[in-house]
Amino acid sequence: MTTKNLLVELFVEELPPKALKKLGDAFAGVLAEQLRAQGLATAESVVTAYASPRRLAAHISQVGLKADDKAVQQKLMPVSVGLDASGQASPALIKKLQALGADVSDPVAAVAALMRAPDGKAEALFYDSLVTGATLDVGLQKALEEAIAKLPIPKVMSYQLETDCELPGWTSVNFVRPAHGLVALHGSTVVPVNVLGLTSGNFTHGHRFEAAVDPVVFADADSYAATLEIDGAVIASFAARKTEIARQLAEAATEVGGGVMPIDDDALLDEVTALVERPNVLVCTFEKEFLDVPQECLILTMKANQKYFPLLDAEGKLTNQFLVVSNISPDDASAVIGGNERVVRPRLADAKFFFDQDRKKTLASRVAGLDKVVYHNKLGSQGERVERVRAIAKAIGQQLGGDALAEQASQAALLAKTDLVTDMVGEFPELQGTMGRYYALNDGLSLDVADAIEDHYKPRFAGDTLPRNMTGVVVALADKLETLVGMFGIGNLPTGDKDPFALRRHALGVIRMLVDKDLPLDLGALVRDAGQVFGDKITDTSVALTDFIYDRLAGSLREQGFSAQEVDSVVSQKPQRLGDVAKRLAAVRTFAALPEAPALAAANKRISNILKKAQEVDAHVSELLLKEPAEIALYAAMKDVVPQANAQFDAGDYTASLQTLATLRAPVDAFFDGVMVNAEELDLRLNRQGLLKSLHDAMNRVADLSRLVA
Structure with missing residues (x-):
């Protein structure tokens, strides 16, 4: 099959910037996939996706004019x-x-x-x-229709096109944005296809203001990117445009000097890349008086509202300069710079006004206002929620640090949500917690309490930092437990990929704090005690919630590289101190490497099966009923080994405890070789089951060793 390279482009009105990259990748990917399925492209065909604000395109190598029969x-x-x-x-x-x-x-x-x-x-x-193999015109028509149908369009537009027929009229078209042009080139030949009321050709339109010619005509498929950049003043490749913007940002920061650098925000860089076709980075400034406002406020308003790149000094402090990525490159950029400076000034003035107004009231004076903010119709207001978090935090603080920590945690919990009723957080919800810290310091509160107010939302996402002090840890733990217990208590559980109250994230946050901080707290007791502060607002779902947390723990451990067998052996025991889990896993891994491990794990599984069939076996052994030499030897070995292993377990040396128990392999093997457990005599049978129950209890304190059997 003789092949040439294929180029397809849809020219449209401005595409949604946050979806642009995904749209471009999907368009090219489905197009190539469909051509391969019809035998028109090969597995070796290279697919290059292009996406700019006004076009989606794909270049596919080695495409045949007709597929083989x-x-x-x-x-x-x-x-x-x-x-x-x-x-x-x-x-x-x-x-x-x-x-x-x-x-x-x-x-x-x-x-x-x-x-x-x-x-x-x-x-x-x-x-x-x-x-008969498909021809390219038929195959591309099918592939193009499929690629359009499968685009991950966030919201479809409906628009009208005039029909091209004898009887005048209009037809309705549904697409992400109105489409105005279609290019389909196989080598230098136009492939006749029709979609969205458009007929394919060999030309498109470039930059609205800076294209050298219009229309931009392509000699062949391979000249697409170069011709569009030269004649159309458009960098068609999303990746190339992003690289160029990053280069210009770094270059502009260097020219400013003083060690400044543009803020590192890949999501913002992607969004700006989706907004411009020919990037031109310019340096702008604002009045220094605005730097009295917390820099998080200024940075957020510049990034979120204006898509600007704030400049930070070598110490990470905001400067009064910022970078703008313009879509035009005039000889004199002063008008563009001045326009952007005028646009940002009111935004910064608003932030300053909010900050100045908010500081006129203390956080303590805002607590009453939380009673007017609905948290959940079944769980009451934010004010009621704050009291619950406060009670939980006070109890946890008492356990971890006595009266002093309990009092600090109580104060931080009382004020932690008050910034929700400030003007600044009302305008920028992303600043909740951050502004609370600033306002707490303004009120003269201690640094520990102020930090805890900001940190009680942490960890907000995977890899986020934990609260920086113990007061913050206590309040963050209480806040997440209140959410989990409350939502489980009213039946708002996650389903599939839907988790509107972020309960999975809250559970992982609880796990991280308990594990990373090695807190001496029992999970079951935490959940049970947290449930008591709700009174009769919820039903008791502590068992379901602890199971949910253990499931999240197991998933997290597997992601960290522990095997499913290792994780199951430890988590199935539901250790109450999650800080011990890492040591238990290390002990299990060491034990599994011992030569005695496979036999003991298999024996443990055999014992588990025997005990499951028996009725409520009592871990009691009468030496008078030990008849067989093998059971007498096993009992004697256990009397020596088990107390030593238990002492090591109680001291937290789980590895040594399992290694000590590994010495029981020989008497255990001999027991199963020479003793009939389910003897006909009831007293012998119960005694032997009791011996195995004692052994089973001793061997499974660290982990369920039977789970290590493949």
Whole structure:
């Protein structure tokens, strides 16, 4: 098959910037996938996606003008259905062959052309045919329609097109944005296709203001990117445009000097890349008086509202300069710079006004206002929620640090949500917690309390830092527990990929604080005590919630590289001190490497199965009922080994505890070789089951060793 490179472009009105990269990748990916499925492209075909604010395009190498014909064998039906007793074709077979386009004018010849072969227990008829390969115009039409249909469009637009026929009229088109042009080039030849009311050609339109020519005509598929950049003043590649913007940002920061650097924000860089076709970075300034406002406020308003890149000094402090990525490159950029400076000034003035107004009231004076903010119709207001968090925090603080920590945690919890009713957070919800810290310091509160107010939302996401002090840890733990217990208590559980109250994230936050801070707190007690502050507002779902947290713990551990067997062996025991989990896993891994481990794990599984079949076995052994030498030897070995292993366990040396228990391998093997556990005599059977129960309890304190059996 002779091949050439293919270029397809859809020219449209401005696409949604946050979805642009995904749209471009999907368009190119589905187009190539469909061409490969039809045999027009090969597995070696290289796909290059292009996406700019006004176009989606794909360059695909090694695309054929026509796919190779393909021999196809198709199962028709069992012989018993297709042929009658005399071997003649049945009406069902004739009808099937006609549907496939086979010549049935001579039924005998048609049957003779079929192949008979075993198909399971019966024999079936098979039809061999040659399927003509798809031509590029037909195949590309199908692929293009499929690529458009499968675009991950965030919101579809509906617009009207005038029909091109004898009778005038309008037709409705649904697409992400109105489309105005279609390019389809196979080498230098236009492939005739039609989509969205458009007919393919070899030209497009470049930059609205800076294109050298209009329209931009392509000589062939391979000249697309270069021609569009030279004649159309458009960098078509999303990746190339992003790289160019990053280069210009760094260059502009260097020219400013003083060690400044643009803020590092890949999401903002992606969004700006999706907004411009020909980037031109310019340096702008604002009045220094605005720097009295917390820099988080200024940075957020510049990034979120204006898509500007603030400049930070070498110490990470905001400067009064920022970078703008313009879509035009005039000889004199002063008007563009001045315009952006005028636009940002009111935004910064608003932030300063909010900050100045908010500081006129203390956080403590805002607590009452939380009673007017609804948290959940079944759980009351934010004010009620604050009291619950405060009670939980006070109890946890008492456990971890006595009266002093309890009092600090109580104060921080009381004020932690008050910035929700400030003007600044009302305008910028992303600053909740951050502004609370600034206002707490303005009120003269201690640094510990101020930090805790900001940090009680942490960790906000995977890899986020934990609260910086113990007061923050206590309040963050209380806040997340209140959310988990409350939502579980009213039945608002996550389902599938839906988790509107971020309960999975809250559970992982609880786990991280308990594990990373190695807090001496029992998970079950934490959940149970947190539930008590709700009174009769919720039902008791502590078991379901702890199971949910253990599931999140298991998933997190597997992501960290522990095997499923290792994780299951530890988590199945539901250790109450999550800070011990890492030590238990390390002990299990060390134990599993011992030569005795496989036999002991298998024996443990065997013991588990025996005890499951027995009824409530008591871990009690009477030496008088030990008859067989093997059970006497095992009991004697256990009397020596188990107390030593238990002492090591109680001291937190889980590795040593399991290694000590590993010395029981020989007497355990001998026991199962020489002793009938389920003896006919009831007293012997119960005594032997009691011996195994004692052994089972001792061996599974660190982890369920039976889970290590493959």
